[in-house]
Amino acid sequence: MRSTARPVAWLAFVAALCGGPAAADLKIAYIDPLSGGAASAGINAQKHMTYLVDKVNASGGLNGERLQLLSFDNKVDPQESLIALKKALDDGARYIFQGNGSSVALAISDAVAKHNERNPGQEALFFNYAAIDPALTNAKCNFWHFRFDADADMKMAALVNVIATQPQIKKVYLINQDYSFGKAVAAAARRMLAEKRPDIMIVGDELHPLQKVQDFSPYVAKIKASGADTVITGNWSNDMLLLIKAGKDAGLKVNWYTYYAGTLGSPSAIGRDGIGVVKQVSEYHNNALPELDPDAAAFRKRFTEKDDEFGYYRLNTAFLLFAAAANKARSNDPIKVAKALEGMKLNTTVGEVEMRADNHQLLQPLFVSTFSDNVKYDVERTGLGFKTDAKVNARDTALPTTCQMQRPN
């Protein structure tokens, strides 16, 4: 019931905001899970979208056009996403935002490219803010897809750089979800550890079924028996929380190097057990800057539930770049905006970012941070937060690409 009520309520809200159907609105579509198990991620990002669209409109829109947000629930399912995409395009949306699930992103990227090929003059762009399978900007890259999140390899490189400075790390255990992303994380860890710290022994490389494990104690028993001092995991959502919980119960003393310990309920669920040992890699956290980012502060003021956290800082970056590109192109035409985006540089509150022209991967600073109880700004109102261990500048996150971009004439 939520799935239909939400978009309808949304349309009504946007219509009310605009004071009736405005003539010159620029429609942007948001396609992500708004119901089902992954809804917490989708709804949180949707709040970011609302906030950012309102912000752009408050400053006069893009080239005089107001932004209008259309939301679609895809239940993290590639098939549902394609139907939603079709609807969005029929409704006149020319900018598509999606992030949850690389399988979904691959389907949308492919469908947008086909649509653009068949409908010249009605091109659409795909702004991916969270699907981080490296393939999207390598073997399967295309001109219409732009990624605003660092990919799995770039994040692993940042984590491994920190591991390289910790000589006490000797035995590493990899545990990941059994699907394309989890396998990509494991492969990247193996490759990069072999390069940066060949002395480290990889004592386990586990793949477990995605979001199906209730009790991680058997896995923890295995980690314990392996003698590992460090665990690397790309697990997200429940798979992340349950793993750390089981580790705590068994008195497992390891460092956790994670992708997603800092968002969407993880900090609340991990709690004090994670202090000092849980690390994450991200493009922003509340203590990345001496003061809270102004947009993060404004977001917290507007959305006041416990879990409302400005976790998708990169969406803010995406909108800043979008606006700058439209401004530079003096047009909201997707092709012109895409061309203006290529190679575009911008200063954000965390530092300079750059949209690579060769594969449309955003280069942005990355932070490796540790869970701590001694922080200025907490996360999810837990009293705990993250503290930066290392910052990697945008330029240093770049990795070689195999992308061979076909550009429209």
Place this chain on the structure above:
Amino acid sequence: MLEIIAFSLLNGVVYGLLLFMVSSGLTLIFSMMGVLNFAHASMFMLGAYFSYQISRWIGFWPALVIAPLLVGGVGAAVERFGLRHVHRQGHVAEILFTFGLAYLIVEFVVMVWGRNPIENRVPAAIDFPLFTLFGTTYPFYKGLMMAIAVAMFAFLYLAFKRTRLGLIIRAALTHPQMVGALGHDVPRIFVLVFATGSALAGVAGVIGGFAFLTEPSMAQSLGPIVFVVVVVGGMGSISGAFIASMLIGIVQTFAVALDYSLLDLLHTLRVAMPSDSPFYAISSIRIAQVAPLIPYLLLVVMLIVRPRGLLGTRET
């Protein structure tokens, strides 16, 4: 090696006992009323949320008692004001009713406590290691969980086999109409059984809530496996549910520890499997990777070989 075996056994028994706590109620309700209660795992979830809320107000120990009673009350209300009316429309309507109810409970939970996992921590009163074995601590609450589950099994077993009420319930298993004809207040027994079954799931929820995650999809993730337990154990058999729970818990836990694949077996048998063979990928999957799917395999095999389950009394 000994370490792995010892802990796999411990973990398996604990998980099995938790499964038993939830499935005993389900099998009780099914045997009595013939209703496959899809909302049963939701009662487990309610137990977790209620105990979380109550322990914040008045502490864990009262919550351990009050939360299951509340859940039992919810169960009784569901039976009295919902199921009893739907009952006249037959079993399909009942199943659809519990199916819809499960969704309603999820939405209720989301409205009150939000969509993300809540911070349901192990209560300070029981958050200490019970013992340390091979350098690994074993939390007290898991021991408590075992004790509660075993006590619950004993209680149910005795109540079932040694009391007059148990006699009537057992009679209703095979001859429900006859029991009614003999003048027993069958509807009242239904309420009682439904409430008891729900309360048992509620007890499991109190412990399972902090042992795992307290979140709106916890019912959904536990639901299927509980059905497996009931089917494998045999519909309506408490002892069957107990054996099946332990079996599934232990097998699944040990499977995680087994890093062997079909490929290794072939290798030992000196059968060569070329890496371009279409079977290479599937035979290189390790047992550990598919551990959580093993119960479902067991379900399918059981339905083929012995449809009434291990200790079931009727073929349904």
